[in-house]
Amino acid sequence: xxxxxxxHRFNFGPTPGQYAELLQRGIKATxxxxxxxxxxxxxxxxxATPALADLGPFxxxxxxxxxxxxxxxxxxxxxxxxxxxxxxxASHHPLAERMTWFWHGHWATSNSKVFYPLTMLKQxxxxxxxALANFEDMTKKMAVDGAxxxxxxxxxxxxxxxxxxxxxxxxxxxTLGVNKFTQDDVTAAARALTGYSTxxxxxxxxxxxKQHYSKPLTVLxxxxxxxxxxxxxxxxxRDENAKYIADRVWFRxxxxxxxxxxxxxxxxxxxxxxxxxxxxxxxxxxxxxxNTLVKSPVEWFVGACRALKVQPSRLRPSDVQWxxxxxxxxxxxxxxxxxxxxGQAWLSGVAFQYRFELAxxxxxxxxxxxxxxxxxxxxxxxxxxLGVAEWSRRxxxxxxxxxGTPAEMAIAALLSPEYVVSA
Amino acid sequence: MINCExxxxxxxxxxxxxxxxxxxxxxSLETLASAASTSPLPPSTPILVLVTLYGGxxxxxxxVPFTDPTYHSARSNIALSSSQVLPxxxxxxxxxxxxxxxxxxxxxxxxxxxxxxxxxxSLSHFSSMAIWQSGSLADNVTSGWIGRxxxxxxxDPFNAIGIGSTLPPLMVGQKSVASMVSPHGIQLPWGxxxxxxxxxxxxxxxxxxxxxxxxxxxxxxxxxxxxxxxLVTKSPTGSLLNQQLSLVSTLINGNVPTRVWExxxxxxxxxxxxxxDQNSLLAEIDAAVGAFMTSISAGGRSNDVTIMIYSEFGRRxxxxxxxGTDHGTAGPVFLIGNTVKGGxxxxxxxxxxxxxxxxxKVTTDFRDVYGGLLHDVLNTPVGDxxxxxxxTLSVH
Numbered sequence: 001x002x003x004x005x006x007x008h009r010f011n012f013g014p015t016p017g018q019y020a021e022l023l024q025r026g027i028k029a030t031x032x033x034x035x036x037x038x039x040x041x042x043x044x045x046x047x048a049t050p051a052l053a054d055l056g057p058f059x060x061x062x063x064x065x066x067x068x069x070x071x072x073x074x075x076x077x078x079x080x081x082x083x084x085x086x087x088x089x090a091s092h093h094p095l096a097e098r099m100t101w102f103w104h105g106h107w108a109t110s111n112s113k114v115f116y117p118l119t120m121l122k123q124x125x126x127x128x129x130x131a132l133a134n135f136e137d138m139t140k141k142m143a144v145d146g147a148x149x150x151x152x153x154x155x156x157x158x159x160x161x162x163x164x165x166x167x168x169x170x171x172x173x174x175t176l177g178v179n180k181f182t183q184d185d186v187t188a189a190a191r192a193l194t195g196y197s198t199x200x201x202x203x204x205x206x207x208x209x210k211q212h213y214s215k216p217l218t219v220l221x222x223x224x225x226x227x228x229x230x231x232x233x234x235x236x237x238r239d240e241n242a243k244y245i246a247d248r249v250w251f252r253x254x255x256x257x258x259x260x261x262x263x264x265x266x267x268x269x270x271x272x273x274x275x276x277x278x279x280x281x282x283x284x285x286x287x288x289x290x291n292t293l294v295k296s297p298v299e300w301f302v303g304a305c306r307a308l309k310v311q312p313s314r315l316r317p318s319d320v321q322w323x324x325x326x327x328x329x330x331x332x333x334x335x336x337x338x339x340x341x342x343g344q345a346w347l348s349g350v351a352f353q354y355r356f357e358l359a360x361x362x363x364x365x366x367x368x369x370x371x372x373x374x375x376x377x378x379x380x381x382x383x384x385x386l387g388v389a390e391w392s393r394r395x396x397x398x399x400x401x402x403x404g405t406p407a408e409m410a411i412a413a414l415l416s417p418e419y420v421v422s423a
Numbered sequence: 424m425i426n427c428e429x430x431x432x433x434x435x436x437x438x439x440x441x442x443x444x445x446x447x448x449x450x451s452l453e454t455l456a457s458a459a460s461t462s463p464l465p466p467s468t469p470i471l472v473l474v475t476l477y478g479g480x481x482x483x484x485x486x487v488p489f490t491d492p493t494y495h496s497a498r499s500n501i502a503l504s505s506s507q508v509l510p511x512x513x514x515x516x517x518x519x520x521x522x523x524x525x526x527x528x529x530x531x532x533x534x535x536x537x538x539x540x541x542x543x544x545s546l547s548h549f550s551s552m553a554i555w556q557s558g559s560l561a562d563n564v565t566s567g568w569i570g571r572x573x574x575x576x577x578x579d580p581f582n583a584i585g586i587g588s589t590l591p592p593l594m595v596g597q598k599s600v601a602s603m604v605s606p607h608g609i610q611l612p613w614g615x616x617x618x619x620x621x622x623x624x625x626x627x628x629x630x631x632x633x634x635x636x637x638x639x640x641x642x643x644x645x646x647x648x649x650x651x652x653x654l655v656t657k658s659p660t661g662s663l664l665n666q667q668l669s670l671v672s673t674l675i676n677g678n679v680p681t682r683v684w685e686x687x688x689x690x691x692x693x694x695x696x697x698x699x700d701q702n703s704l705l706a707e708i709d710a711a712v713g714a715f716m717t718s719i720s721a722g723g724r725s726n727d728v729t730i731m732i733y734s735e736f737g738r739r740x741x742x743x744x745x746x747g748t749d750h751g752t753a754g755p756v757f758l759i760g761n762t763v764k765g766g767x768x769x770x771x772x773x774x775x776x777x778x779x780x781x782x783x784k785v786t787t788d789f790r791d792v793y794g795g796l797l798h799d800v801l802n803t804p805v806g807d808x809x810x811x812x813x814x815t816l817s818v819h
Binding site: 152153156157158160161162163164165168172173178179183257289292293294326327328335336337338341343344345346347348349350351352353354356357360390392393394395397398401402405407408411412415416417418420421423 | 477478545546547548549550565587588589590591592595600602603604605607609610611612614615616619620622623625626627628629630631632633634635636637638640641643644647648689692694695743744745747749750779780
């Protein structure tokens with residue numbers, strides 16, 4: 001159980017043969033494998049970063065320039081989404097991409113408002129750079145991130161009348177949690193965030209001293225002159241931050257219905273994300289049968305592609321994006337600043353419809369070699385291949401009915417409750 | 424806007440799907456569905472349609488205290504002028520983006536409950552929406568109020584249906600959950616594997632609760648598709664809300680045995696440029712609700728349906744400099760239907776007596792509104808769904 005859980009939750013699922021090998025090598029080897037980070041990742045190196053241009057300001061409507069502008073926005077957006085999915089699938093050490101994906105949901109910024117794929121790519125690179133680094137450093141960078149600033153209306157946060165959106169969500173959703181600050185703290189924090197403006201088409205942020213509130217501010221009981229970065233340091237230094245981030249990581253990697261042991265937040269005392277993740281991977285959470293988790297649509301899709309050795313961009317990109325969007329999860333497009341839904345929300349009949357469409361297209365071009373075993377061994381081989389600890393009798397008997405047709409067995413296995421849920 | 428390309432491609436596919444449906448169906452689609460349904464909704468059964476507005480709709484620019492000088496001084500940069508409102512009393516008016524709802528109000532079909540929230544309102548979108556959807560102020564309640572109502576019914580995947588793909592928390596119970604339907608139609612698995620897949624929907628004794636839920640969703644899809652798929656064959660048109668509500672009216676007119684429907688609309692978090700954004704959202708609601716009422720009038724159930732429109736909070740009385748408003752507290756709830764006793768309920772919170780953050784004081788508890796709906800529409804005592812709650816506000 002622990003081996004399966006660690007691979008699915010921290011590495012987007014096993015590559016062919018990996019699960020059986022790690023079962024042999026034991027839990028310590030599994031922990032080390034999922035935590036592995038390479039300076040060079042040959043899988044990632046094979047995925048070219050899209051060369052996105054600064055597309056400049058919105059052109060006047062109904063002009064030839066507008067047509068080519070919107071074509072470029074759509075093309076770049078599609079390239080960006082497929083690029084990230086390709087990276088998740090191709091990575092040999094997927095923890096970094098998995099953590100970037102977690103932070104994307106944490107600092108949930110949507111291209112539905114930002115519009116410019118280049119600006120979203122810049123934010124994504126920031127999240128990747130700090131994905132396993134220091135959370136204070138990450139927060140300082142994100143407080144002046146162009147996409148986040150625009151998404152939360154900080155370009156409209158004026159000296160004369162603060163706009164509270166970024167200040168509130170920075171504390172409530174990104175660092176401290178609800179009810180850990182007062183309305184007065186929000187008002188003061190909003191003043192600390194004045195003076196920043198974003199060039200939306202390329203995400204660069206400039207600071208204008210004259211538009212910044214220069215007098216001392218009292219936030220969370222401390223009074224000092226504050227700007228975005230010193231505000232970030234101040235709020236991240238609060239004890240509540242360690243508990244909040246430890247809780248959020250637990251919620252998305254372990255269970256949305258159980259709570260972490262008090263000791264987990266201690267591993268985040270120095271705000272080192274890597275220490276927190278390492279402590280979690282090595283914890284006893286993975287042998288507790290209650291800690292089940294529903295894979296989000298992207299996590300399920302990436303896992304299936306890794307097992308079947310399918311590069312997502314080899315599928316029809318418009319199909320992949322349509323089907324993921326109909327399941328409610330497309331990268332760079334979280335539904336709101338609170339991030340993605342979780343748990344049972346993903347388990348609808350509609351999600352099953354689109355999961356089937358994706359499974360069908362992945363299996364159609366996927367590598368089914370792991371099922372090239374004698375018929376009597378196929379059902380077990382299928383579990384080992386996909387990293388499922390054990391099939392239920394329901395699923396085992398369903399798969400056993402498909403031993404003559406490996407493609408059908410693969411589709412049924414990918415749609416089974418045991419693969420959709422990390423139990 | 425990002426999804427335009429996908430929608431266009433889907434539209435082309437749908438054209439093909441519709442041709443196929445027309446060829447296979449010699450009788451009307453409604454007849455086909457009724458015949459397929461083993462238990463059509465009995466005549467005169469009350470139906471609840473929930474419209475959730477995500478982001479915090481600004482109540483003061485929806486139901487406008489247009490003669491109050493404080494309204495104009497506190498939000499001079501976004502206050503609606505007399506030409507931008509449709510008066511319903513000498514002091515209150517609807518936003519002029521809502522002419523259809525104004526007309527329904529004049530026909531006594533719209534109840535407006537004023538000042539609705541709960542004690543010590545949270546200014547957090549997520550805490551406040553969780554409270555509204557769970558029907559509880561406690562932060563450890565994971566079931567939704569409709570979910571708990573579902574738990575009281577014999578299991579039937581038709582009991583409650585949401586439009587979309589991700590289940591809203593309000594429709595998740597401890598034993599039962601609502602079914603979801605996409606406006607883009609129901610397409611059961613095809614190809615040689617199709618006959619195998621229903622077997623994955625059986626629950627197994629070794630299932631963890633979430634695995635059992637995954638299995639149930641498969642079974643519920645196969646068992647509802649027979650009835651629903653023939654009805655959901657039109658390519659969705661119009662605004663996002665219109666797509667959802669027109670599907671609901673089609674399914675209601677098709678006698679689908681469903682007591683509660685849920686649709687939703689986002690983008691009400693108007694920290695900036697509020698007037699144009701909110702006006703177009705309210706116009707979208709107005710048009711979609713109008714089309715929905717027209718559509719169900721053509722069927723036999725227009726006297727059975729009650730619509731509730733609500734949001735997680737209203738917004739700050741004083742506007743900000745970016746022509747918007749920050750998070751607030753109480754707001755109006757709209758209840759619409761032929762058998763609703765129209766008019767104003769509760770008290771409009773005064774603008775000159777605000778809480779410490781400059782927000783409206785709460786005059787009506789949302790659980791009273793739920794209580795009225797549970798009693799009048801869902802025939803269930805409020806205490807069975809919201810433990811220890813006894814009071815109700817009835818608009819029927």
